[in-house]
Amino acid sequence: MAAVQDGIRDSMREFFDAWNVDGNGVKPACEALFAHMASLPGLKLAFLYRQGISLSIRALPVENQEKIVALLDIIDDAPEERWVSLCFDASRVTDPEERGDLVPQGLQGVDACCFDYDADDSALLTYLIERLTEAAA
Secondary structure, eight states, X not given: OOBOOHHHXXXXXXXXXXXXXXXXXOHHHHHXXXXXXXXXXXXXXXXEEETTTEEEEEEEEXXXXXXXXEEEEEEOSSGGGOEEEEXXXXXXXXXXXXXXXXXXXXETTEEEEEEEEOSOOHHHHHHHHXXXXXXXX
């Protein structure tokens, strides 16, 4: 199980509890992605909330907390229309369905594979959970 400080769990619960308007239908996916990140062994989660900009959850390897494995951003510039960006170090994941975007040097100076989740899509959610599991392995 990922090392998740109680403060992060509490902050995320407060954030999710206060999220009352979900115009894009992405809140359940955000909750599922956070829960999955928190369940993965060998990771430590870090949290940064910049109200009106984004809420970022970083999954870091416990043995090297300088390198981000995955970055989950809930974009908060229009709270009633929030959407998600999930980025990985591209060397840690595959994208067999080519659903992501390659962002050269997009994550701590290394190539990133990023996925946008901006509408309720159970197939994409399953795909992203698989990518999280792969990145953490």
